[in-house]
Amino acid sequence: MSAPIEIRSAPHVQSAKTVETIMRHVVYSLLPICAFYVFQYGVSALASIVVVTGACLLTERFFVGTGTQAGRLPDYSAVITGLLLALTLPPGFPLWMGAVAGIVAIALGKALFGGIGFNVFNPALVGRAFVQAAFPTAIATYTPSFLPGRFAEFIPSTHAVPLMIPADAALWLKAKSLDALAGATPLAKWKFDGVLANADELLTSLSGHMAVGPSPLLILLCGAYLASRRFMDWRIPLAVLGSAALTAWLLYAFDATRYPNPFFMLFSGGLILGAVYMATDMATSPVTPKGMWVYGALIGLLTVVIRYYSGLPEGVMYAILIANAASPLIEKITQPVPFGRGVLDRVKKRATYPLNPGYISREEANAVTPKKRFLPNKPKK
Amino acid sequence: MSTADTPQTWDEFMEGVWRQNPVFVMVLGMCPTLAVTVSAINAISMGLATLFVLVCSCGLVSLMRRFTPKEVRIAVYIVIIATFVTAVDYAIQAISLALYEALGAFIQLIVVNCIILGRAEAHAAKNAPMPAMINAAGMGVGFTIGLLALGVVREILGAGTLFGVALFGAGFQPWVIMVLPPGGFFVLGAWLLLFSWWARRRPLKEAAQNV
Amino acid sequence: MNEPSSTEKKLIPISVVALDIALPESPTGAMIRTLGLVSAICGLIIVGAYQGTYDAVAANKRIAAERAVFRVLPKAKTIAEFFAQPGGGIAKVGAGDTAIPPGAVKFFAAYDDAGKLAGIAAEGVGKGYADNVRIMFGYQPDCQCVVGIGVVAMRETPGIGDKIITDKDFLANFTALDLRLKADLSMLANEVKAVKHGSKTAAWQIDAIAGATITSRAVGKAINDSAQALLPRLLPHLEKLKTS
Numbered sequence: 001m002s003a004p005i006e007i008r009s010a011p012h013v014q015s016a017k018t019v020e021t022i023m024r025h026v027v028y029s030l031l032p033i034c035a036f037y038v039f040q041y042g043v044s045a046l047a048s049i050v051v052v053t054g055a056c057l058l059t060e061r062f063f064v065g066t067g068t069q070a071g072r073l074p075d076y077s078a079v080i081t082g083l084l085l086a087l088t089l090p091p092g093f094p095l096w097m098g099a100v101a102g103i104v105a106i107a108l109g110k111a112l113f114g115g116i117g118f119n120v121f122n123p124a125l126v127g128r129a130f131v132q133a134a135f136p137t138a139i140a141t142y143t144p145s146f147l148p149g150r151f152a153e154f155i156p157s158t159h160a161v162p163l164m165i166p167a168d169a170a171l172w173l174k175a176k177s178l179d180a181l182a183g184a185t186p187l188a189k190w191k192f193d194g195v196l197a198n199a200d201e202l203l204t205s206l207s208g209h210m211a212v213g214p215s216p217l218l219i220l221l222c223g224a225y226l227a228s229r230r231f232m233d234w235r236i237p238l239a240v241l242g243s244a245a246l247t248a249w250l251l252y253a254f255d256a257t258r259y260p261n262p263f264f265m266l267f268s269g270g271l272i273l274g275a276v277y278m279a280t281d282m283a284t285s286p287v288t289p290k291g292m293w294v295y296g297a298l299i300g301l302l303t304v305v306i307r308y309y310s311g312l313p314e315g316v317m318y319a320i321l322i323a324n325a326a327s328p329l330i331e332k333i334t335q336p337v338p339f340g341r342g343v344l345d346r347v348k349k350r351a352t353y354p355l356n357p358g359y360i361s362r363e364e365a366n367a368v369t370p371k372k373r374f375l376p377n378k379p380k381k
Numbered sequence: 382m383s384t385a386d387t388p389q390t391w392d393e394f395m396e397g398v399w400r401q402n403p404v405f406v407m408v409l410g411m412c413p414t415l416a417v418t419v420s421a422i423n424a425i426s427m428g429l430a431t432l433f434v435l436v437c438s439c440g441l442v443s444l445m446r447r448f449t450p451k452e453v454r455i456a457v458y459i460v461i462i463a464t465f466v467t468a469v470d471y472a473i474q475a476i477s478l479a480l481y482e483a484l485g486a487f488i489q490l491i492v493v494n495c496i497i498l499g500r501a502e503a504h505a506a507k508n509a510p511m512p513a514m515i516n517a518a519g520m521g522v523g524f525t526i527g528l529l530a531l532g533v534v535r536e537i538l539g540a541g542t543l544f545g546v547a548l549f550g551a552g553f554q555p556w557v558i559m560v561l562p563p564g565g566f567f568v569l570g571a572w573l574l575l576f577s578w579w580a581r582r583r584p585l586k587e588a589a590q591n592v
Numbered sequence: 593m594n595e596p597s598s599t600e601k602k603l604i605p606i607s608v609v610a611l612d613i614a615l616p617e618s619p620t621g622a623m624i625r626t627l628g629l630v631s632a633i634c635g636l637i638i639v640g641a642y643q644g645t646y647d648a649v650a651a652n653k654r655i656a657a658e659r660a661v662f663r664v665l666p667k668a669k670t671i672a673e674f675f676a677q678p679g680g681g682i683a684k685v686g687a688g689d690t691a692i693p694p695g696a697v698k699f700f701a702a703y704d705d706a707g708k709l710a711g712i713a714a715e716g717v718g719k720g721y722a723d724n725v726r727i728m729f730g731y732q733p734d735c736q737c738v739v740g741i742g743v744v745a746m747r748e749t750p751g752i753g754d755k756i757i758t759d760k761d762f763l764a765n766f767t768a769l770d771l772r773l774k775a776d777l778s779m780l781a782n783e784v785k786a787v788k789h790g791s792k793t794a795a796w797q798i799d800a801i802a803g804a805t806i807t808s809r810a811v812g813k814a815i816n817d818s819a820q821a822l823l824p825r826l827l828p829h830l831e832k833l834k835t836s
Contacts, residue, residue, distance in 0.1 A: 097554075108567075133558035136752055140803070163541075164552040311721065311806060441633070449626050450619040457630050464634035468641035475648035478656045482745065557749070 017231075019116070022282075023076035025231045029222040030083045030277070037214045041091035041143070042150025044158040051095045053082030055102025063107065069115030077116050081105055084124040084277055087214050088270055088317070089131070090142045092155030092169055096162035097135055101127040121324045122281045125317050132317070142185050142211035143169050147176075185211050186268045191313040196260055197268065216272040223276035232280050235289060239296020240275035240303075241266060247304040259308065271303060274316035284324040291327070291334035298330075299323045390515055397519030403496045404527025404569075405576040410496045413487045414528060415565035421544050423483050424532025428525025430473065430488060432518065434465045435497050439505035439517035446506050458501045459492070466491045496520060527572075534568050535559045661700045664730030664740035665711040668702030674833070675699070676825040682832065697822045701833045702730075709733070709834050714822050715744060716814030723747040725756075725810040729818070731771060733830055737795075738769035738815060746807075753807035762801050762808065770795035771819050777827055780820055786812035 038046045060078035063069050085105055089098060105127025113119045132139050143155050157166035186197040226232040248262035266272070279285060279299050286295050299319045306315025403409045413431070418424045438461045442449075449457050470488050473481050481488070491497070500520055505513040536542055539559030541549045558564045661671050673685040678695035685698065699714040712731045717724050726744040731737070741763070748754050756762055772781045782796040786808040792799035800808035 094554075130558065133561060133563060134556040135554065136557055136749070138554070160554075161552075163549055163554060165554040445626065445630065448622065450622045452619055453623045453627060457626060460627075460630050460634055464637050467638050471641045471645040471649065474652065475645035478652045561749075 019077075020075050022231045023080060025229060026226065026277075027076050027079050027083070029226050029231075030080065030087075033087065033214050033218050033222055034083060036218050037087060037091070040145040040212075040215075041155075042147070043153070044150070044155040045086075045091040047095060047154070047158060048089060048091060048093055048098050049083065049086040052086040052089070052098040052102045053079060055099040056082035056085070056106050059103045059106035059111070063111035063115070069111060070117055075116060078106060081110070081123045081127075084273075085127050087273060088124065088128050090139060091145075092141065092143050092157045092166075094138060094157055094160035094166040096160065097131055097138055097166075100134070101131040103127075104130040117283050119283050121321055122278050122284050125278060125321055125324075128317055129321060138166055140188070141166075141169050142188075143173070144211050185213075185313065186264075187307065187313040190260055190264070190268070191307075196264055212268075213270055214273060216267045219272045219276050226276075232276075233285075233292060235292040236280045236285060236296045237275040239293045240279050240300045241271070243297035243300030244271060244275075244304050245300075247301050251304070251308070265304060265307070269307075269314045270316045274303075274320055275299070278316075279320050279323070284327060286327045286331040286334065288331055288334045288336060290336075291330045294330050294334060295323050295327055298326060390512075393512060393515050394519040394522075397516060397521070398523040398526065401520070402523040402527060402576075403520055404524060404530075405573060406580075407496075408573070409499065410494045410524060411569075412490060413494065414531060415562065415569060417484055417487050418528055418531035418535055418565060418568075419539065419560050420483075420536040420542075421529060421532040422480070424528035425525060426473070426480055427484060427487065428521070428528045430469045430484075431491055431494060431496070431524055432521030433469055434462060434491050435500060435517045435521040435524075436514050437465045438462045438497060439500055440510050440514045442501045442505040443508060443510040443513035449506070454502075454506065455498075458498060462497050462501070463492050496524060530572055531565065531568050534571075535564055539564065657700065660728045660742055660744060661702050661713040661730070663742040664713055664728055665702045666740070667704045668710040668713075669705050671700045671702045671713075673698065673700055676822055678825075680825045680828070682826060682829050697818070697825070699822055699826070711739065712826070712833070714818050716816075716818030718810030718812070718814035718817070720746060720748050720810040721753050721804075721806045722749065725807060725814060727811055727814050729766070729815050731819070731823075733827075735768060736770070736772045738766050738771055741766045741811065741815070748804075748807050752804050755801050755804050756807055756811055759801050761799065765792070765798045768795065769798065769815070771815075771823065773823055773827060777824050779824060780816070784812050784816040784819065785809075 034049055038049070056078045064072065082102055082105075085101055086098065089101065105123045108130065109121055109123030109126030110116065110119045128139075138157070141157065155169060156172045157169050160166035189195045189197065223232065223237060227234040227237075245262045245266055248259070248265035251259040252261055275296075279296060286292055299316075302319035302322055303315045306312065306318055312318075397403070401407060404414055410431070413427050417427045438458070441461050442458055445457065445461075466489065469491070473484065473488060500517050504516050508516070533543060536544075537548060538556045540555055541547060541553030547553070556564070559568070657673070658671055662668050674682050675685055675696040675698045676682050677693060697714070699712055701712055702710045704710040712733065713728055714731065715726060715728050717726050719725075723746070725746040725748065728742045728744050729738050730740040732739045743757050746754065746756075748756070769784065770782065771784065773779065774781050780796075782794065784796050784798065786798040786800045786805070787793075788805065789800050789802040798808060798812045
């Protein structure tokens, strides 16, 4: 009598790094950014983060409950989606719209594709793209950061009644006689009014009351932590930022009066956040090193092009979504050549390699591939 | 018609309304389905226009089925369908120009709606006028229901109204995306999901009871 | 039978060929008959529908045109449709046998209760964000200016581009938008143009809506193009229009 032999398909070597570990560390690295964001905008930003993340988690719970999903609730991926989504929305974004964004992000961006690992597009960006198209006015309404009394009072648009138009933030600022402060993001100001923001303000926004997103410097720091722990590939952010800087610099050299300097391009808007946290989403970016460079470069180029030549001030979201769609193709054309094979002889298309029947284990030969069904427990007749 | 025929006729009618619903089951005629369902009124007008064209052209095709040589049948169908579409086109202009502008080219495009040509070829050309028209009416009603299902959702979310009546009062925040083309795709997808889930659930439940 | 005789060999194919020709009746006659019948029936239906709806369609079109004109010229009570000929001069649409020549510009003359000219309304087209923006503008000959605009058709983004019909600050541009001609009446003295929000300095400029610059520009271009084409031909003959 011999002990039963377990036969398994590859991979046989397991790393201690599970999806859950990686996701947990990404969440940890996002916490300081969220904390600073709350420090910038006060209690409204906190409410926004909590509600959006909550909506994501509840939606994830619902879909995991239907049994149609890969992944489990405690793998933290929905938390990441929620936090990132909240960070890309304006701090005074109405909570009910934030909840809509969260639900759409998980349901449309992830659950319909089959759960974690199967999604084609970054879920957080799908949610944001939906609310951008649905509520174009609300998503363009930013309020200045570091307002006095931000921890005691909500931005009035935050607690809009569901389905109703939020209160006008500009009127609220006027009532507090703060309307001299900028309500527009630096990018919108540049696009519509031709005003460039200063470099130091962009980096920290500590000195002024500029309406900016989460601090770029802090994001870079947290990203560096992730990259150093190998929880994230450093190539993608580097490629994104490098190609954006290069494109912006070329245009700046071409006509310095018309185009802003590359520094402004890099550190305004959501480019840093997008490059570090969204472009690097494992399910939606290529796995080949060469592919990562191509993918990142595409995002950087598209971002700058959209910012300059479209009607929108910000282009990171669409650039990443387009690159997400292109990433299977990028992966396909950047397949590494197997060792011992010349660069020139390509793998034949549709080549089949006969498998020695002796290699097929008995279990596998009898195994039936389980079909994916929409409903979990089909009763047997 | 005798009373014994009634259940069969009813079945024939319900075939198009439910089991073979052109929007939810056959996924036909997507062009007007996605384009004109911005409001419930538009959706229902489009549905009724299609219903009229469907019933009339299937009736005429069925009348002519005995002496239509198969070489020219498609030409005959298209001429007949185009005729009734032209009539509908004039009728809508006479009823309301605003509606005519809202439906735009999609009235004329009923000609190439594959539901109608499909019905003419698959059913009307092989059956007597009465069953053909009943079948066509079922399909038309099914199509109207499908359009209305999309139109209602898109109008409520996209404008806060239903048949032009405000539902939420003055402060409603319209979901702009719902009146844009992507909204049409999202709502259609959601309905398809719901419909197939429901259609699959019932046999499963029955099977569960049998066990 | 292994070796059929030569006569049999020849006979069999011939008889088959003859059968083949005789069997299917040539459908040409049937085809012509059917198509002719279908065309006749369909022709009847179409003519019937056209005749039956003609009056209602014409009335609808007139009401729609009146409504559009009354919106931009509130004092107007009745309208008459004219066109400006390419070489100059104006003529009434539908009067006599004058067909509208190519290149003519159509416009409406609107009259108030007393039958006096209340203003002129014309359509203009400009390229917007999504599609052409077609607008109707009311022109007042006394001040030589635009006194109101309305949108005939547009597909601009709801909530952004369609502010051109709701934004009060934007509509304030069109209470007295300057459309004066040069002294020789050859063209507009100043081109109508949409300028960036908050930078309007002259009466012929349009203060664009922030965030909807492209749509605002389309409105400016629509008015400008239409006025450039229409006014130089129209103004010399203004007397003709004074009373209805």
